[in-house]
Amino acid sequence: MTTTAPGMPETQRVKNPTPASTGTLHGRSTAGRWVREHLVAFFGILALVYLFVPIFVVVLFSFNNPTGRFNYTWVGFTLKAWADPCGVSGICDSLLISLKIGVLATLAATILGTFAAFAMARYRFRGKAIANILIFLPMATPEVVAGSSLLTLFINLGMPLGQTTIFIAHVMFCVSFVIVTVKARLASMDPKLEQAAMDLYANRYQTFIKITFPLVLPGIVSGALLSFSLSFDDFIITNFNAGQTVTFPMYVWGAYQRALPVQINVIGTAMLLVALVLVIIGRLAAKLRARR
Amino acid sequence: MTAATTTTSVVVPTDDVGAGLHVRGLVKKFGAFTAVDGIDLDVPEGSFFALLGPSGCGKTTTLRMVAGLEDPTAGAIYIDGNDVSRRRAYQRPVNTVFQNYALFPHLTIFENVAFGLRRRKEADIRKRVMEMLELVELAHLAERKPAQLSGGQQQRVAVVRALVNKPKVLLLDEPLGALDLKLRRQMQLELKRIQMDVGITFIHVTHDQEEAMTMADTIAVMNQGHVEQLGEPAQLYENPVSVFVANFLGQSNLLRGSVSGSDSGWLTVTTQAGSLRIPTERSSATGVDCLVGVRPEKIRLHEIGADDAVVPASHNSVIGRVVDASFIGVSTQYQVVIAGDQQLTVFSQNTGTSLLRPGTDVVLHWDAAHTFVLDGAEDLRSGLDDPEAE
Amino acid sequence: MSVAAALSTGGGHTAAQQNGPTGRGKLTPYFLLLPAGLALLVFYVLPTLTLATTSLQTGSLEQGYSLTWNWPTYGEVLTQYWPQFARSFGYAAAATILALLIAYPLAYTIAFKAGRWRSIMLMLVIAPFFTSFLIRTLAWRQILADQGPVVSFMKATGLMHLTDLIGMTQGRILATGTAVVIGLAYNFLPFMTLPLYNSLERIDRGLLKASEDLYANSWTTFWKVTWPLALPGVVGGTLLTFIPAAGDYVNQRFLGTIDNTMAGNAIDSLFLQQRQYPQAAALSLVLMVAIIVLVSVYVKRSGTEELV
Numbered sequence: 001m002t003t004t005a006p007g008m009p010e011t012q013r014v015k016n017p018t019p020a021s022t023g024t025l026h027g028r029s030t031a032g033r034w035v036r037e038h039l040v041a042f043f044g045i046l047a048l049v050y051l052f053v054p055i056f057v058v059v060l061f062s063f064n065n066p067t068g069r070f071n072y073t074w075v076g077f078t079l080k081a082w083a084d085p086c087g088v089s090g091i092c093d094s095l096l097i098s099l100k101i102g103v104l105a106t107l108a109a110t111i112l113g114t115f116a117a118f119a120m121a122r123y124r125f126r127g128k129a130i131a132n133i134l135i136f137l138p139m140a141t142p143e144v145v146a147g148s149s150l151l152t153l154f155i156n157l158g159m160p161l162g163q164t165t166i167f168i169a170h171v172m173f174c175v176s177f178v179i180v181t182v183k184a185r186l187a188s189m190d191p192k193l194e195q196a197a198m199d200l201y202a203n204r205y206q207t208f209i210k211i212t213f214p215l216v217l218p219g220i221v222s223g224a225l226l227s228f229s230l231s232f233d234d235f236i237i238t239n240f241n242a243g244q245t246v247t248f249p250m251y252v253w254g255a256y257q258r259a260l261p262v263q264i265n266v267i268g269t270a271m272l273l274v275a276l277v278l279v280i281i282g283r284l285a286a287k288l289r290a291r292r
Numbered sequence: 293m294t295a296a297t298t299t300t301s302v303v304v305p306t307d308d309v310g311a312g313l314h315v316r317g318l319v320k321k322f323g324a325f326t327a328v329d330g331i332d333l334d335v336p337e338g339s340f341f342a343l344l345g346p347s348g349c350g351k352t353t354t355l356r357m358v359a360g361l362e363d364p365t366a367g368a369i370y371i372d373g374n375d376v377s378r379r380r381a382y383q384r385p386v387n388t389v390f391q392n393y394a395l396f397p398h399l400t401i402f403e404n405v406a407f408g409l410r411r412r413k414e415a416d417i418r419k420r421v422m423e424m425l426e427l428v429e430l431a432h433l434a435e436r437k438p439a440q441l442s443g444g445q446q447q448r449v450a451v452v453r454a455l456v457n458k459p460k461v462l463l464l465d466e467p468l469g470a471l472d473l474k475l476r477r478q479m480q481l482e483l484k485r486i487q488m489d490v491g492i493t494f495i496h497v498t499h500d501q502e503e504a505m506t507m508a509d510t511i512a513v514m515n516q517g518h519v520e521q522l523g524e525p526a527q528l529y530e531n532p533v534s535v536f537v538a539n540f541l542g543q544s545n546l547l548r549g550s551v552s553g554s555d556s557g558w559l560t561v562t563t564q565a566g567s568l569r570i571p572t573e574r575s576s577a578t579g580v581d582c583l584v585g586v587r588p589e590k591i592r593l594h595e596i597g598a599d600d601a602v603v604p605a606s607h608n609s610v611i612g613r614v615v616d617a618s619f620i621g622v623s624t625q626y627q628v629v630i631a632g633d634q635q636l637t638v639f640s641q642n643t644g645t646s647l648l649r650p651g652t653d654v655v656l657h658w659d660a661a662h663t664f665v666l667d668g669a670e671d672l673r674s675g676l677d678d679p680e681a682e
Numbered sequence: 683m684s685v686a687a688a689l690s691t692g693g694g695h696t697a698a699q700q701n702g703p704t705g706r707g708k709l710t711p712y713f714l715l716l717p718a719g720l721a722l723l724v725f726y727v728l729p730t731l732t733l734a735t736t737s738l739q740t741g742s743l744e745q746g747y748s749l750t751w752n753w754p755t756y757g758e759v760l761t762q763y764w765p766q767f768a769r770s771f772g773y774a775a776a777a778t779i780l781a782l783l784i785a786y787p788l789a790y791t792i793a794f795k796a797g798r799w800r801s802i803m804l805m806l807v808i809a810p811f812f813t814s815f816l817i818r819t820l821a822w823r824q825i826l827a828d829q830g831p832v833v834s835f836m837k838a839t840g841l842m843h844l845t846d847l848i849g850m851t852q853g854r855i856l857a858t859g860t861a862v863v864i865g866l867a868y869n870f871l872p873f874m875t876l877p878l879y880n881s882l883e884r885i886d887r888g889l890l891k892a893s894e895d896l897y898a899n900s901w902t903t904f905w906k907v908t909w910p911l912a913l914p915g916v917v918g919g920t921l922l923t924f925i926p927a928a929g930d931y932v933n934q935r936f937l938g939t940i941d942n943t944m945a946g947n948a949i950d951s952l953f954l955q956q957r958q959y960p961q962a963a964a965l966s967l968v969l970m971v972a973i974i975v976l977v978s979v980y981v982k983r984s985g986t987e988e989l990v
Contacts, residue, residue: 070826
């Protein structure tokens with residue numbers, strides 16, 4: 001008969017009478033043991049809660065009714081900002097620009113990145129090691145350095161700063177992420193599948209369309225989604241290369257000085273909700289597809 | 293009855309190769325490493341042919357070259373008289389069953405099996421696919437995905453996915469390797485049955501000699517890129533022509549000796565344990581130095597001085613002392629030390645005779661016609677399942 | 683040669699395969715790599731060069747700039763801005779340690795204690811970061827506000843006196859370096875958590891059982907077995923946190939004040955407000971080199987070469 005305290009996890013309820021051997025001696029209180037066992041998990045959950053505190057604040061303050069220009073202290077509950085999310089001038093324009101650049105940069109980065117990923121995953125060639133480094137570097141460079149060096153390029157070339165330069169900057173730092181994502185997906189694909197297709201009379205084009213592409217598609221989609229979120233949320237690199245154009249993160253940065261409308265929190269909350277919904281849809285779709 | 297010998301690449305006029313699969317002088321090099329060293333094979337149409345050998349011997353590479361998944365460095369592959377060695381895999385009337393099945397995970401079982409038919413735009417796809425699935429009793433799983441099937445079921449799907457295309461030759465790349473013992477035995481019988489039903493030439497690659505012996509009509513034993521011996525299972529087993537084959541298929545006792553004479557179809561070989569006689573046609577020795585071999589199950593042993601210790605005239609015999617006796621149930625395995633500190637293994641079938649204890653002096657004898665002789669220049673340990681071999 | 687054909691040639695063939703019937707396979711990888719490679723060369727490698735050359739230019743916005751190999755710019759920039767550099771590395775280091783302390787129990791819990799909740803918990807780690815980086819950082823302003831819950835609590839319990847004494851706070855949290863560090867640590871938590879989780883998850887549970895069997899208690903097992911085995915994750919996580927944190931200036935702008943700016947603030951200001959391009963470029967280059975040096979030393983010392 002074991003003297004287990006209620007609520008102890010399964011691993012402690014051993015069938016035979018010898019106690020579980022997590023360094024406990026007979027005579028230590030079971031409560032003490034319980035605490036030590038769960039200490040780590042306790043801090044872990046605490047950390048998880050901590051992650052959500054600012055989010056909670058963002059959502060909460062989207063319902064705030066502030067006096068004055070800034071939204072720093074809680075005044076009262078209202079749905080005013082939710083009813084009029086574009087009420088502040090410039091905010092929805094910046095949102096549209098962010099979306100537009102996000103979509104275009106994602107398209108470009110995904111196409112470039114997917115081709116490159118095939119080269120890196122499927123072939124052995126001279127200079128592959130250098131290519132690997134070249135792909136890895138943008139992911140490891142601090143944004144301030146990447147953004148400012150691109151700016152010097154544009155300055156020296158005399159190129160006007162605007163949506164085009166932002167687009168270029170975004171493609172530059174997104175490509176590496178797409179490559180890494182698609183490459184990982186390709187690597188996990190059994191190379192024999194393509195051989196099987198060819199053995200079954202599919203020529204190279206058919207093999208690609210029917211077998212390779214459908215199987216690598218989830219990786220491409222992952223890479224594209226990652227690319228879009230990186231682009232949409234980017235501030236530092238964008239700020240350096242935007243000129244007069246204002247993307248949404250740049251709008252928030254500027255608003256910090258002038259006035260912080262509640263709409264910022266509304267849009268922030270909306271972004272979170274949209275992303276969560278997409279993730280849930282994605283998981284449900286994957287579950288459905290696996291069952292069929 | 294001479295055993296087939298290996299040849300280096302020889303150009304053969306194409307009218308020599310009729311129906312069935314023929315390989316001539318096939319070579320494959322990977323950089324400095326030669327995986328396949330100029331082999332010739334003749335596989336009769338409609339037979340079950342096995343490529344047997346340890347890993348690294350070149351059997352899988354050979355298979356992949358026949359399938360078109362690997363380009364030969366040199367040589368030709370003839371199917372029904374046509375040289376297909378320059379054609380791509382999708383242009384050959386050959387299909388493969390892969391080692392880990394390679395079922396397309398994103399397609400249903402039905403679509404997997406229908407894949408080849410669809411690419412060739414054949415008629416009656418639905419009917420043909422369902423027929424095949426019924427052949428292996430998987431018709432009810434047609435709409436599932438491969439991940440939802442067990443290993444044995446996936447294996448059967450892989451087989452019919454290839455068969456449904458009615459290839460001239462079906463290639464199987466160690467298809468039973470991933471299955472547990474019981475399932476493997478079951479699938480061996482089933483594959484053999486399918487082959488006999490359907491009548492297509494099967495080429496089966498395996499490292500399991502029991503599997504090859506059970507299933508194949510003809511076996512080619514491969515070692516380090518060349519064919520050691522090719523023939524029917526019984527022939528390979530009873531009359532091996534190289535140490536590798538003698539050790540790789542079952543077990544052999546090998547003694548060093550020298551040819552000391554011959555008369556009327558018999559060779560006499562002198563060993564440290566005495567003189568032995570062998571039918572001349574069972575010798576592959578090229579010189580005087582040779583290795584004399586006999587399989588353990590062919591040897592009888594009796595305690596010296598016992599009533600039944602009578603050696604028939606047509607038998608070879610040696611004397612020795614038992615050093616180990618293991619009762620396995622079906623048989624008893626004896627280790628007997630003979631002159632020259634050599635050991636012989638004997639499998640004695642359990643017919644109710646009592647066990648002979650270690651230390652007993654015994655006489656061993658066997659029908660001289662069961663003896664075989666191999667060339668003395670060969671390595672005694674070749675083909676043994678042991679890191680020091682080869 | 684169609685792209686699709688090019689893409690499928692490679693499947694399963696070894697390098698030696700490229701002397702097959704279609705010898706054109708040899709150039710395919712280069713063609714595939716070309717667009718992305720070119721983009722990276724022109725928009726990543728080239729800018730690094732222009733950054734270097736810009737730092738050696740003199741001139742002004744009105745008169746234009748010319749390359750005069752003006753090395754003294756570096757001296758000027760370093761003497762004027764070394765406090766910002768010190769703060770960048772100091773805050774980043776503090777934030778990295780803080781993030782490690784928060785993320786390790788979290789990653790450990792997900793890896794060892796989560797069971798079937800694992801993928802949900804992983805998603806929960808990432809979910810907060812679906813909202814905008816700047817908005818999240820602004821939220822910390824609200825949390826750490828002078829009249830906000832945290833400061834009120836600290837003042838009420840007297841904790842504020844303690845932290846004032848050791849210089850962490852100044853009667854308030856906002857506008858201090860502490861606030862910046864808190865913001866940095868928070869924003870880069872997923873970058874610390876996920877590599878840690880990956881490393882921890884890979885540890886063979888049998889090793890932990892073996893350690894217990896050999897008389898080690900949980901703490902000893904952790905230090906002697908778990909921690910060393912998960913070290914690659916620690917190195918990866920700390921790098922992925924430190925590098926962007928050292929270059930960040932958004933947290934500083936929102937949570938700090940003009941008295942404790944970081945190198946990033948200076949670079950931003952020099953480029954976009956003061957338009958002193960040579961100085962700005964020099965500062966940026968020094969930051970990049972400093973980070974590379976620090977990281978190399980760190981990786982060598984930690985002895986784990988493979989990170990990515």
